[in-house]
Amino acid sequence: xxxxxxxxxxxxxxxxxxxxxxxxxxxxxxDEYTPSQLVxxxxxxxxxxxxxxxxxxxxxxxxxHTDFLEQWxxxxxxxxxxxxxxxxxxxxxxxxxxxxxxARCGGTSMNFxxxxxxxxxxxxxxxxxxxxxxxxxxxxxxxxGEKPAYAEGFQFPLPGEDTRDPDEPVKA
Numbered sequence: 001x002x003x004x005x006x007x008x009x010x011x012x013x014x015x016x017x018x019x020x021x022x023x024x025x026x027x028x029x030x031d032e033y034t035p036s037q038l039v040x041x042x043x044x045x046x047x048x049x050x051x052x053x054x055x056x057x058x059x060x061x062x063x064x065h066t067d068f069l070e071q072w073x074x075x076x077x078x079x080x081x082x083x084x085x086x087x088x089x090x091x092x093x094x095x096x097x098x099x100x101x102x103a104r105c106g107g108t109s110m111n112f113x114x115x116x117x118x119x120x121x122x123x124x125x126x127x128x129x130x131x132x133x134x135x136x137x138x139x140x141x142x143x144x145g146e147k148p149a150y151a152e153g154f155q156f157p158l159p160g161e162d163t164r165d166p167d168e169p170v171k172a
Contacts, residue, residue, distance in 0.1 A: 002029055005038070012054040015106060016068045020052055023069075023108075045108075046154050047071045048100070057104070059091055062136035067091050067104045071111045073154075075101035076163040081122050088128045089135070092118050099163030109151040113138050116150045123156075 009020045020038055024030070027050070030038040040050040049072045056066035070093075077085065077094045085092050091104040092114050103114035117135055120126040126134065138148050149155060 008035055013056055016054050046158055048073050062139045065106050070102050070104040072100045072102040074099055074159050074163040077122055084121055084128050085118055088121055088131050089114055096165050109142055113150045116155045119156050
């Protein structure tokens, strides 16, 4: 690991520091870094952007943990689905104008789970309640050493088209 990266993460909390080491081993050196975060672009496993933060955000769904790794994909969410995704998981974030969907959790595997289940909600494959139940099931399976497909990669084709929604001007 590059000396500058080691210097940055040496005083980070344990979970983000250990994640940094795993991510550098998996993705290589970050494309950008600051004292508070490491950033990778187009990592090859489908993520558009990966940002590891030293700041941990407490999160109690599906069990108590902290969120510190946010990952984005290009994805257009219909506006009528925003509330459902917020109800499903507060760490799934929609950016309409950018046409992006992100998940912020403690690792890539659970980010895959979060986004795969968000896609299931958007496409009508699952209800919010069913997605929450399945997330808890997949989380427990992963904690037990299993490797569910939903935790290993995207279970749907990523959009190839422009997903941005610049909205429309309003006449005053």
